[in-house]
Amino acid sequence: xxxxxxxxxALLLVAVGAMSLSSCSEDKxxxxxxxxxxxxxxxxxxxxxLDKFLMENYLKKYNLTFLYKxxxxxxxxNYNLVPATYENSIDLAVLCKHLWFDVYDKVAGEDxxxxxxxxxxxxxxxxxxxxxxxxxxxxxxxGGIKISLFKVNAMRINDxxxxxEYYFKTMxxxxxxxxxxxxxxxxxxxxxxxxxxDSNNWQDRSEGQVASLGFVTTYASSEFREDFAETxxxxxxxxxxxxxxxxxxASRGWASGDEDDVTSQFFCYYYYPNNDxxxxxxxxxxxxxxxxxxxxxxxHKYWRNNVDSEGNRILVYDVEDKDGIDGRQAILxxxxxxxxxxxxxxxxxxxxxxxxxxxRQLNYDINQLRKLVTDIK
Amino acid sequence: MKKYFNIFLLAxxxxxxxTLVSCKNETDEIxxxxxxxxxxxxxxxxxxxxxxKGGKWQMEYYANSNEPGYVYVMTFKEDGSVTIAGKNExxxxxxxxxxxxxxxxxxxxxxxxxxxxxxxxxFNSFNKYFHLFADPEDIPSMSDEDTDETxxxxxxxxxxxxxxxxxxxxxxxxxxxxxxxxMTRLDAGIDDHVYMDExxxxxxxxxxxxxxxxxxxxPNGTRWIIKNGATSLLKMFxxxxxxxxTAVTHNVIITHDGLSFMNPLTFDGYTVQxxxxxxxxxxxxxxxxxxxxxxxADNLNNVxxxxxxxxxxxxxxxxxxxxxxxxxxxxxxxxxGKRKLQSVQITYDATLNCYSLIFGCLYQKKTFYPTFxxxxxxxxxxxxxxxxxxxxxxxxxxxxxxxPAFHGLINAMNGVTYNLSTSSLLAPVDMKxxxxxxxxxxxxxxx
Numbered sequence: 001x002x003x004x005x006x007x008x009x010a011l012l013l014v015a016v017g018a019m020s021l022s023s024c025s026e027d028k029x030x031x032x033x034x035x036x037x038x039x040x041x042x043x044x045x046x047x048x049x050l051d052k053f054l055m056e057n058y059l060k061k062y063n064l065t066f067l068y069k070x071x072x073x074x075x076x077x078n079y080n081l082v083p084a085t086y087e088n089s090i091d092l093a094v095l096c097k098h099l100w101f102d103v104y105d106k107v108a109g110e111d112x113x114x115x116x117x118x119x120x121x122x123x124x125x126x127x128x129x130x131x132x133x134x135x136x137x138x139x140x141x142x143g144g145i146k147i148s149l150f151k152v153n154a155m156r157i158n159d160x161x162x163x164x165e166y167y168f169k170t171m172x173x174x175x176x177x178x179x180x181x182x183x184x185x186x187x188x189x190x191x192x193x194x195x196x197x198d199s200n201n202w203q204d205r206s207e208g209q210v211a212s213l214g215f216v217t218t219y220a221s222s223e224f225r226e227d228f229a230e231t232x233x234x235x236x237x238x239x240x241x242x243x244x245x246x247x248x249x250a251s252r253g254w255a256s257g258d259e260d261d262v263t264s265q266f267f268c269y270y271y272y273p274n275n276d277x278x279x280x281x282x283x284x285x286x287x288x289x290x291x292x293x294x295x296x297x298x299x300h301k302y303w304r305n306n307v308d309s310e311g312n313r314i315l316v317y318d319v320e321d322k323d324g325i326d327g328r329q330a331i332l333x334x335x336x337x338x339x340x341x342x343x344x345x346x347x348x349x350x351x352x353x354x355x356x357x358x359x360r361q362l363n364y365d366i367n368q369l370r371k372l373v374t375d376i377k
Numbered sequence: 378m379k380k381y382f383n384i385f386l387l388a389x390x391x392x393x394x395x396t397l398v399s400c401k402n403e404t405d406e407i408x409x410x411x412x413x414x415x416x417x418x419x420x421x422x423x424x425x426x427x428x429x430k431g432g433k434w435q436m437e438y439y440a441n442s443n444e445p446g447y448v449y450v451m452t453f454k455e456d457g458s459v460t461i462a463g464k465n466e467x468x469x470x471x472x473x474x475x476x477x478x479x480x481x482x483x484x485x486x487x488x489x490x491x492x493x494x495x496x497x498x499x500f501n502s503f504n505k506y507f508h509l510f511a512d513p514e515d516i517p518s519m520s521d522e523d524t525d526e527t528x529x530x531x532x533x534x535x536x537x538x539x540x541x542x543x544x545x546x547x548x549x550x551x552x553x554x555x556x557x558x559x560m561t562r563l564d565a566g567i568d569d570h571v572y573m574d575e576x577x578x579x580x581x582x583x584x585x586x587x588x589x590x591x592x593x594x595x596p597n598g599t600r601w602i603i604k605n606g607a608t609s610l611l612k613m614f615x616x617x618x619x620x621x622x623t624a625v626t627h628n629v630i631i632t633h634d635g636l637s638f639m640n641p642l643t644f645d646g647y648t649v650q651x652x653x654x655x656x657x658x659x660x661x662x663x664x665x666x667x668x669x670x671x672x673x674a675d676n677l678n679n680v681x682x683x684x685x686x687x688x689x690x691x692x693x694x695x696x697x698x699x700x701x702x703x704x705x706x707x708x709x710x711x712x713x714g715k716r717k718l719q720s721v722q723i724t725y726d727a728t729l730n731c732y733s734l735i736f737g738c739l740y741q742k743k744t745f746y747p748t749f750x751x752x753x754x755x756x757x758x759x760x761x762x763x764x765x766x767x768x769x770x771x772x773x774x775x776x777x778x779x780x781p782a783f784h785g786l787i788n789a790m791n792g793v794t795y796n797l798s799t800s801s802l803l804a805p806v807d808m809k810x811x812x813x814x815x816x817x818x819x820x821x822x823x824x
Contacts, residue, residue, distance in 0.1 A: 084503055
């Protein structure tokens with residue numbers, strides 16, 4: 001019995017001792033094992049000019065790392081992605097400065113982007129495809145600090161609409177995300193189109209259909225936050241003509257050839273075969289409609305290049321707007337909310353921002369902008 | 378009670394051992410330097426290795442296990458640029474060529490050795506001739522079945538874990554998809570375009586679509602049949618086994634000096650991967666200690682007697698008695714109404730179950746074919762004997778009557794044992810027949 005008791009005591013001592021050792025053990029922190037990083041640039045480097053430009057214009061000014069040499073680990077590894085070309089990286093670096101950073105500096109003051117701007121911009125050569133849904137990611141804002149711009153290798157620098165859609169709009173879209181990730185926008189925005197978002201099938205909707213529901217793009221109809229970012233971005237980058245077109249689409253009635261098929265095309269015009277109103281109507285796309293104004297100012301619409309059996313032009317009618325939503329007003333209401341929020345919460349004038357972007361994006365000379373990099377000695 | 382006491386004791390022992398483990402500090406000094414310093418040093422070392430001696434390397438690149446591998450020549454510079462050159466059909470597509478045309482392309486882009494879990498070679502700006510295998514765009518179809526690969530592409534890597542450097546060879550592993558590859562240092566003076574032309578010429582010389590199958594010959598005497606060699610996707614199965622149920626397809630790369638499987642493969646206990654092209658055209662497995670493992674076509678007399686083949690006798694490459702008889706024949710044909718010997722072919726006649734020596738004789742824009750029948754006797758692995766039956770078609774009787782050299786030529790060939798040789802044991806589309814008794818007597822046939 002004595003023997004067993006001893007063992008117990010010893011074991012207890014070992015156990016207690018061990019526990020006390022572990023709880024009392026405390027390593028002192030030594031010096032960091034990470035070496036000092038030499039941030040000076042090597043003038044003999046192949047990329048010295050761009051690196052110098054990025055250091056001066058992004059890192060030193062905004063504490064922003066502009067990553068154009070794509071580390072795969074910085075991306076979502078579930079996607080197959082490729083790096084951007086060096087040449088397109090130069091173009092996008094100077095365009096980001098000209099159409100985004102310089103604009104905010106001028107309209108909102110130099111401290112605005114220093115305080116609220118992203119800390120990382122990552123360029124990615126390809127889109128991030130979602131094969132199952134048939135969609136692609138062209139921009140991404142993460143955690144209020146990082147913006148990824150995709151599809152950089154597909155840039156056609158002289159194709160204004162393409163540049164606007166995939167790059168300029170994406171810059172403002174993603175930055176809008178960063179702003180609302182920092183300060184939330186009024187909940188009133190979310191109520192305007194509530195019940196009409198479709199996060200699963202937005203890509204199958206048509207431009208006219210969603211405009212009529214109060215969305216500036218099909219992607220805006222996917223969810224509240226994307227609607228908010230799309231509204232701001234489209235309002236900023238779309239030309240007056242393009243913006244009016246969106247509002248015009250939003251003012252129309254739209255109908256589908258097959259309401260059971262979510263992917264079927266939507267139309268805003270129809271006609272009766274042979275001008276016979278007793279027959280079933282047929283939808284026609286706007287591209288096949290000829291609009292004519294008579295001497296008294298009346299508007300007439302005809303099916304282009306077609307006549308009935310008696311040689312009369314075939315009349316075209318507007319689809320009745322039955323969705324019960326004033327799409328045009330809904331879009332304008334959303335812009336107003338964004339405008340007020342930017343003014344009150346950020347002291348940024350949305351219209352001044354738009355004017356500045358419009359002026360710049362319609363007048364930039366890429367060869368001159370490239371010199372910001374290529375003239376560096 | 379005693380039982381509970383024992384459990385209590387065991388619990389205490391376990392508790393103390395657990396706590397002891399948790400108390401053990403990592404005090405053993407295994408390395409001289411801390412982890413980050415070692416990683417930084419490894420990065421610098423590999424960067425130096427890549428740029429050393431002119432910085433030119435051959436990469437044996439595989440995008441995935443379902444496609445052939447492709448050779449790239451890369452020249453790494455200390456300024457962070459790399460010139461990547463290749464020649465393959467995908468580059469051809471990038472350049473707007475037909476999909477099946479191997480095309481040369483060379484472009485300069487960026488590289489770096491970055492620190493991840495270890496040193497990683499990253500080609501971190503887009504190179505249109507290299508990143509095409511990582512690009513997630515839809516792959517243009519090479520067949521009628523067009524599948525949509527958007528989002529996937531070839532699923533190739535462009536970042537590589539640097540695993541080992543040994544003997545001017547870098548062993549790398551694709552970071553995302555994990556395929557092992559190798560890079561071999563090249564002489565800095567090599568011209569990229571010339572080198573890639575030679576690689577493609579090597580590929581063209583390896584497998585010939587006219588030869589339906591070749592063999593991997595193992596030291597134990599067994600053979601593995603290889604089909605589809607010209608596609609670099611080798612369909613392999615053991616000779617004698619059922620092709621449909623046992624054949625497996627393996628992708629290979631054809632390099633400047635031979636052929637390699639993507640991974641080491643084991644056949645009947647023998648592990649093979651790299652084969653070196655030999656002077657006789659065969660492929661010999663590298664680093665094989667159990668006896669030579671080769672890839673060749675079948676024995677030449679078996680290849681010659683494949684029933685579907687038609688061999689053309691090259692009348693410009695004949696010697697000795699046979700040459701003399703051909704010359705006499707041409708003279709006699711000319712004397713016989715200015716006829717010309719247009720062609721001489723050997724083919725198998727399934728109806729008569731014998732071989733035919735067919736002479737194409739041109740007369741007034743019309744060709745006549747006097748044909749003489751013979752049996753083939755396989756004497757040894759590379760020896761063959763022709764035994765003419767004395768029979769032929771109707772034209773043969775007429776022509777032999779007018780031109781005795783027909784019989785002279787047949788008599789010169791009849792019953793003679795010929796030693797067979799070829800310029801390539803892997804693709805024996807040409808075959809030389811040398812009289813085993815008098816080597817001056819020979820002729821050459823081509824497929």
